[in-house]
Amino acid sequence: xxxxxxxxxxxxxxxxxxxxxxxxxxxxxxxxxxxxxxxxxxxxxxxxxxxxxxxxxxxxxxxxxxxxxxxxxxxxxxxxxxxxxxxxxxxxxxxxxxxxxxxxxxxxxxxxxxxxxxxxxxxxxxxxxxxxxxxxxxxxxxxxxxxxxxxxxxxxxxxxxxxxxxxxxxxxxxxxxxxxxxxxxxxxxxxxxxxxxxxxxxxxxxxxxxxxxxxxxxxxxxxxxxxxxxxxxxxxxxxxxxxxxxxxxxxx
Numbered sequence: 442x443x444x445x446x447x448x449x450x451x452x453x454x455x456x457x458x459x460x461x462x463x464x465x466x467x468x469x470x471x472x473x474x475x476x477x478x479x480x481x482x483x484x485x486x487x488x489x490x491x492x493x494x495x496x497x498x499x500x501x502x503x504x505x506x507x508x509x510x511x512x513x514x515x516x517x518x519x520x521x522x523x524x525x526x527x528x529x530x531x532x533x534x535x536x537x538x539x540x541x542x543x544x545x546x547x548x549x550x551x552x553x554x555x556x557x558x559x560x561x562x563x564x565x566x567x568x569x570x571x572x573x574x575x576x577x578x579x580x581x582x583x584x585x586x587x588x589x590x591x592x593x594x595x596x597x598x599x600x601x602x603x604x605x606x607x608x609x610x611x612x613x614x615x616x617x618x619x620x621x622x623x624x625x626x627x628x629x630x631x632x633x634x635x636x637x638x639x640x641x642x643x644x645x646x647x648x649x650x651x652x653x654x655x656x657x658x659x660x661x662x663x664x665x666x667x668x669x670x671x672x673x674x675x676x677x678x679x680x681x682x683x684x685x686x687x688x689x690x691x692x693x
Contacts, residue, residue, distance in 0.1 A: 442468040443581050446496060448514060449505035450474035452552040453528050457505055458483050460560045464584040471497045493517045501581060503528060503546055504537075511536050524574050530601030533594050534568065544569040544578055547597060548586070551608050564588040566597055617676055649690065656687035 445467060447458050454472070458480065461469040470488070473496060474480045477489045490496060496519065504514055505528045515538045518525065525537055526544035537543040545568040552558065565582035567589060569575035575591070582589045592600070615636070622629045642651045655663040664684060671677040 442466055443501065443577070443584070444468045444470050444499040445581070446471045446473065446499040446502045447505060448473040448496075448502060450476070450479040451506065452554050453548065454505035455480070455483060455554055456552050456558060456560075457503060457528070457548070460585045467581065467584050470499055494519055496520070498523075500524065500577065501526060501544075501546075502541075508532050515541075524569075524577065526569075526578065530566075530604065531598055534570065542570060542574055544574055545597065546578055546582070547592075549590075549600060549604065551612075560585045561587050564590050566590045566592045566600065568592060568594065568597065617679070621676075652687060652690075654687070656684040657691055659688065 443466060445461055447454055447461065447469065450472075454474075458469065458472055461467050462483075469484075471490060472480050472484055472488060473490055473493070475491055477486070477491045480489050496502075498520075502518070502523060502525045504511055504525065506514055508529050508531060511527050511529065511532055515525065515536070518538075518541065521540045523541050524544060525541040526546040527537060528547055529536075529545070530547050530549070534543045534545065545566065547566040548560070549564045549566055550558065563586050565586045565588065567575060567578045567582060568591075569578055579589055579591075618632060619629045622632070639651070655667070667680060668677055671680060
């Protein structure tokens with residue numbers, strides 16, 4: 442059994458706690474949260490601590506907090522020469538202090554506390570300073586996922602930037618689309634099949650091959666009609682920027 446302690450209580454931490462609790466060959470021995478009540482719906486009180494000095498012994502300590510808080514957490518760990526990893530897509534190994542062995546356990550997915558998620562297809566991106574620690578992280582990763590990826594810091598950072606474009610920015614565009622529908626008494630759900638087909642299509646085609654729409658066709662009449670329709674200046678500006686970007690890519 443791989444003994445694990447999760448340090449954190451946010452979106453990623455809570456999802457990791459849930460999946461590790463039910464994973465074979467994993468013993469989630471404890472979780473740390475500055476406010477214990479944040480995890481009380483997931484774990485019994487005996488498995489939660491808010492005191493760094495009471496963190497129990499484990500094979501792997503997973504720090505799952507905001508990037509800005511990692512160094513603060515690491516500085517308060519009371520032990521040495523144990524395997525401490527973070528779940529950040531953009532933080533370097535160096536953010537972890539030298540007194541412990543370092544690694545990365547980065548699940549590449551978007552997490553929302555209220556939405557259950559299947560970890561089995563989620564890529565777990567791993568990095569470690571030595572091979573023995575990497576093998577332990579790989580073994581732990583395989584307990585919850587079918588997709589383990591060995592990746593260096595530069596590759597992980599590039600993935601994280603790409604993920605912001607394909608997930609966070611795309612979701613923001615969903616929000617704008619939803620607002621346009623609401624303002625005009627159109628149910629947003631009418632767009633669901635279009636959204637699903639667009640996402641499915643890139644599993645068979647490259648994004649460039651899958652691109653459609655008035656910008657690609659240089660349909661200037663439709664583009665002008667859309668710009669005239671949009672009253673929100675931020676949405677209008679974003680429409681123009683994305684149109685220009687699509688047309689630039691087309692020329693390459």
